[in-house]
Amino acid sequence: MPKDDILELKQKAKELRKSIIEIVYKAQSGHPGGSLSEIDMLVALYNHKLKIDPKNPKWEDRDRFVLSKGHASPGLYAVLADKGFFSKSELGKFRQLGGMLQGHPELSIPGIEFAGGSLGQGISFSVGIALALKLDKKNSKVYVMIGDGESQEGVVWEASMAAAFHKLDNLTAILDKNQVQETGKTKDVMDIGDAAAKWKAFGWNVIEINGHDMGEIIKALDKAPIKGKPTMIISNTIKGKGVSFMELNYKFHGKAPNDEEYKKALDDINRIDVKKFK
Amino acid sequence: MESQKIATREGYGKALLELGRKNKNVVVVDADLGDSTKAEYFGKEFPERFFTVGIAEQNMIGVAAGISVTGKIPYASTFAIFSERAFELVRNVVARNKLNVKICGSHAGITTGEDGKSAQAIEDIAIYRALPNMIVLQPADSVEAEKMVFELVNYHGPSYMRVHRTAFPVIHSSDYKFAIGKGEILREGKDAVIFATGTLVHEALKASDILKNKGINVYVVNISTIKPIDSKLIIELAKKTNCVITAEDHNIIGGLGSAVAEVLSENYPCKMKRIGVQDVYGESGKPDELYKKYGLDSESIAEEVTKIIKKK
Numbered sequence: 153m154p155k156d157d158i159l160e161l162k163q164k165a166k167e168l169r170k171s172i173i174e175i176v177y178k179a180q181s182g183h184p185g186g187s188l189s190e191i192d193m194l195v196a197l198y199n200h201k202l203k204i205d206p207k208n209p210k211w212e213d214r215d216r217f218v219l220s221k222g223h224a225s226p227g228l229y230a231v232l233a234d235k236g237f238f239s240k241s242e243l244g245k246f247r248q249l250g251g252m253l254q255g256h257p258e259l260s261i262p263g264i265e266f267a268g269g270s271l272g273q274g275i276s277f278s279v280g281i282a283l284a285l286k287l288d289k290k291n292s293k294v295y296v297m298i299g300d301g302e303s304q305e306g307v308v309w310e311a312s313m314a315a316a317f318h319k320l321d322n323l324t325a326i327l328d329k330n331q332v333q334e335t336g337k338t339k340d341v342m343d344i345g346d347a348a349a350k351w352k353a354f355g356w357n358v359i360e361i362n363g364h365d366m367g368e369i370i371k372a373l374d375k376a377p378i379k380g381k382p383t384m385i386i387s388n389t390i391k392g393k394g395v396s397f398m399e400l401n402y403k404f405h406g407k408a409p410n411d412e413e414y415k416k417a418l419d420d421i422n423r424i425d426v427k428k429f430k
Numbered sequence: 431m432e433s434q435k436i437a438t439r440e441g442y443g444k445a446l447l448e449l450g451r452k453n454k455n456v457v458v459v460d461a462d463l464g465d466s467t468k469a470e471y472f473g474k475e476f477p478e479r480f481f482t483v484g485i486a487e488q489n490m491i492g493v494a495a496g497i498s499v500t501g502k503i504p505y506a507s508t509f510a511i512f513s514e515r516a517f518e519l520v521r522n523v524v525a526r527n528k529l530n531v532k533i534c535g536s537h538a539g540i541t542t543g544e545d546g547k548s549a550q551a552i553e554d555i556a557i558y559r560a561l562p563n564m565i566v567l568q569p570a571d572s573v574e575a576e577k578m579v580f581e582l583v584n585y586h587g588p589s590y591m592r593v594h595r596t597a598f599p600v601i602h603s604s605d606y607k608f609a610i611g612k613g614e615i616l617r618e619g620k621d622a623v624i625f626a627t628g629t630l631v632h633e634a635l636k637a638s639d640i641l642k643n644k645g646i647n648v649y650v651v652n653i654s655t656i657k658p659i660d661s662k663l664i665i666e667l668a669k670k671t672n673c674v675i676t677a678e679d680h681n682i683i684g685g686l687g688s689a690v691a692e693v694l695s696e697n698y699p700c701k702m703k704r705i706g707v708q709d710v711y712g713e714s715g716k717p718d719e720l721y722k723k724y725g726l727d728s729e730s731i732a733e734e735v736t737k738i739i740k741k742k
Contacts, residue, residue: 280496284496
């Protein structure tokens with residue numbers, strides 16, 4: 153991908169970081185930390201990789217993106233609105249009574265492929281989609297994003313075992329390894345250990361990258377899938393990335409910024425130099 | 431002559447196979463119990479549409495849900511008890527999204543027998559009944575199980591179908607028509623009505639014979655759809671008899687007895703007795719021994735009916 157295009161994606165990620173802060177601030181509720189860690193990958197997926205049509209969200213031959221870590225919905229909603237799946241005005245009604253954008257994604261929302269909110273389930277769901285697509289000999293690909301804290305759920309491993317067993321080479325998982333979960337650092341709450349070694353041992357093709365480096369993200373997405381096995385992209389990220397006081401701070405897993413924090417967060421993001429950002 | 435005895439799980443397996451031949455969209459997800467649930471009949475003929483997940487019930491439900499959004503029609507079966515292990519996935523992935531997943535729990539109730547407490551699901555109806563969007567079915571014989579499997583393919587939405595290990599008599603002819611949400615009057619009566627479900631339909635029928643010899647005539651009704659329950663029929667027969675008995679191989683909390691009580695307490699309160707497992711776990715033993723010990727056999731039912739009629 154040409155350097156200018158990568159720069160454009162980085163600029164887009166910067167804009168959408170601001171959207172995330174706006175969405176959560178306006179709602180005074182939601183999960184900013186995991187949205188800020190995933191956003192670079194989501195921007196790359198939706199603007200570079202996924203075969204989708206925002207005007208026809210249920211297009212039969214589309215690729216699917218499943219956000220298994222559903223609490224990071226502000227990041228996904230920001231991207232979907234930007235792509236035109238629904239009006240940006242919906243973002244202001246996030247988590248509000250009668251609003252379309254529920255706290256966690258629902259299938260009724262255009263562009264949403266999985267109703268998350270309970271961890272570990274999206275990867276299992278994605279294995280099902282991938283199996284069915286293979287049965288029909290479809291070329292569509294399935295992408296699923298899980299979290300590192302989420303990988304403490306047993307069903308993640310049930311699904312990972314099944315994906316390799318069924319040779320699901322139409323499935324690419326992304327581990328948004330942002331190092332922090334609700335009550336602290338993942339390594340302190342329940343260390344998931346050597347994630348790359350674990351998924352390799354489960355029979356996956358594993359790629360490890362800096363998940364905030366747009367160049368590395370694009371390269372990794374272009375390398376997957378490979379024939380005969382599912383791919384896991386271990387995306388090393390920082391929870392809250394781009395907002396100084398949210399970075400690696402578990403208190404902003406599921407808390408909205410107050411007035412002062414909101415201004416500071418936007419200031420921080422405005423100061424991001426996209427050329428150097430990674 | 432006593433009719434042939436076939437377990438409802440046989441009906442499930444047989445119908446799945448037939449359905450697989452007729453409808454290429456039907457797939458099965460199995461968690462290493464296909465030999466017991468009889469889903470293996472399908473698996474042997476259509477291995478490419480038979481997805482094994484190993485001993486992993488949570489993944490079985492998640493995978494079935496993912497398959498369903500592509501337009502395929504997944505039947506996911508395991509033991510009733512182990513389906514409960516995936517309850518929260520059934521709730522959050524399947525029922526919450528109204529996905530077209532057909533869950534079948536086999537080896538339900540204490541009739542499972544020798545395997546003992548760990549295998550005898552007595553709370554599955556209660557938990558699945560509590561889920562919005564979910565329908566809950568339990569056939570009385572293998573013919574009804576077959577008809578259910580076929581009827582479910584025409585129904586779009588989440589369902590839980592409960593089948594059994596033990597063989598019971600076949601009471602329906604092959605032209606029987608099963609309809610979701612409809613109770614079936616098997617015996618006419620006047621003194622009381624027994625609403626029974628699953629294997630207890632047979633015990634209720636035998637109980638009605640015992641009672642008849644004592645000059646007591648009871649309705650016996652097969653309630654094979656526990657949700658949505660046939661409120662109209664329940665109210666109608668309660669009004670006719672003023673004496674209602676429910677019979678099920680399930681805990682008395684949350685099952686058929688509760689469903690009938692919910693209908694009647696709001697519409698036509700009357701004398702009622704819930705026959706079922708009395709909020710205890712079962713144990714190892716032969717199915718008929720267990721039914722006797724836990725008060726689910728025909729004689730216990732006849733005795734309870736006699737007692738409650740006196741209180742009318």
